[in-house]
Amino acid sequence: MIRFEGVTKTFGTLRAVDDVSLAVEPGTLCALLGPSGSGKSTLLRLVNRLVEPDAGRVLVGGEDIAGLPRVELRRRIGYVIQSIGLFPHWSVRRNIATVPRLIGWPRARIRVRTDELMELVGLDPGQHGARYPDELSGGQQQRVGVARALAADPDVLLMDEPFGAVDPPTRRGLQESLIAIQRRTGKTVLFVTHDVEEAIRLAGTIAVLAHGKLLQLGPPAEILRRPASEEVANFFGGPLLGLHLLQATMIADRADFTDTQEGEPLDAAAPLETALARMISERALRLPVIDRASGRRGVIALTDMVAR
Ligand SMILES: Nc1ncnc2c1ncn2[C@@H]1O[C@H](COP(=O)(O)OP(=O)(O)OP(=O)(O)O)[C@@H](O)[C@H]1O
Numbered sequence: 001m002i003r004f005e006g007v008t009k010t011f012g013t014l015r016a017v018d019d020v021s022l023a024v025e026p027g028t029l030c031a032l033l034g035p036s037g038s039g040k041s042t043l044l045r046l047v048n049r050l051v052e053p054d055a056g057r058v059l060v061g062g063e064d065i066a067g068l069p070r071v072e073l074r075r076r077i078g079y080v081i082q083s084i085g086l087f088p089h090w091s092v093r094r095n096i097a098t099v100p101r102l103i104g105w106p107r108a109r110i111r112v113r114t115d116e117l118m119e120l121v122g123l124d125p126g127q128h129g130a131r132y133p134d135e136l137s138g139g140q141q142q143r144v145g146v147a148r149a150l151a152a153d154p155d156v157l158l159m160d161e162p163f164g165a166v167d168p169p170t171r172r173g174l175q176e177s178l179i180a181i182q183r184r185t186g187k188t189v190l191f192v193t194h195d196v197e198e199a200i201r202l203a204g205t206i207a208v209l210a211h212g213k214l215l216q217l218g219p220p221a222e223i224l225r226r227p228a229s230e231e232v233a234n235f236f237g238g239p240l241l242g243l244h245l246l247q248a249t250m251i252a253d254r255a256d257f258t259d260t261q262e263g264e265p266l267d268a269a270a271p272l273e274t275a276l277a278r279m280i281s282e283r284a285l286r287l288p289v290i291d292r293a294s295g296r297r298g299v300i301a302l303t304d305m306v307a308r
């Protein structure tokens with residue numbers, strides 16, 4: 001759905017993006033992960049032509065975007081910018097309706113769509129629809145930013161640190177909403193973050209960037225098991241990298257479903273970190289597990305943290 005082929009972007013003598021090749025499959029979420037200044041936002045902005053490459057090309061849905069009119073391209077792409085960027089003098093409803101209004105949707109259709117989107121991102125249309133951005137909390141504003149990006153039903157969603165400015169529990173809530181939205185709508189998402197845990201939680205694929213270069217590309221657990229270089233390993237926490245593996249591996253992948261045990265079961269779809277945390281707080285070496293989808297029951301043991 002999105003493909004970078006040997007893309008380079010320089011600002012003066014600085015190579016902000018340096019010969020990056022990367023493909024994002026339809027319906028997946030790819031996280032661009034790297035330290036500040038590594039070129040994440042620049043790479044994202046190359047997709048909607050806010051930035052033009054000096055070399056290489058970018059394809060969206062198989063088409064070279066250099067040949068597409070910018071306006072048409074941007075209609076197909078939702079964009080959540082690093083600083084949210086809501087229009088302060090517009091109500092929440094009007095903010096969400098920016099693109100549909102621009103492309104001339106009828107009033108009634110816009111009304112239905114904005115209500116639907118507010119529900120989707122967990123805002124009550126009656127309560128929040130007429131408010132102005134400064135009458136919302138930071139997390140609520142970020143929800144409006146996501147709803148606005150989804151408004152005209154784009155295939156591709158570009159999100160630049162969309163949940164940066166909120167406290168950890170709110171952030172977790174927003175991340176869970178995004179996972180649910182992405183599952184439900186099948187959007188292709190390119191998501192910028194410098195937060196390792198956020199990338200692990202959200203992404204099917206992580207692209208690790210540093211000084212404009214793509215250092216490694218792959219599913220979170222694969223990168224954590226086999227970091228391509230010391231630089232990658234260090235970015236994932238160096239000696240603490242193994243702890244992130246407990247976030248990237250699900251209980252279902254390690255539990256023993258031929259065994260059962262009494263007690264309040266853990267959700268098999270949760271990461272191993274959840275099981276380890278409960279073992280520590282309950283001083284238990286084994287805990288019951290349930291796979292909520294199939295109803296299967298099993299057991300997870302402390303030794304399963306390492307391997308099964
Ligand atoms: N318009 C511009 N003109 C000159 N230099 C720029 C421009 N945009 C970005 N840069 C430089 O390119 C480099 C990469 O910037 P970019 O915004 O892509 O980084 P980032 O990975 O998104 O960082 P952060 O996590 O801090 O947002 C930085 O050194 C930045 O100063």
Ligand SMILES: [Mg+2]
Binds near residue numbers: 040041042082160
């Ligand atoms: Mg940035």
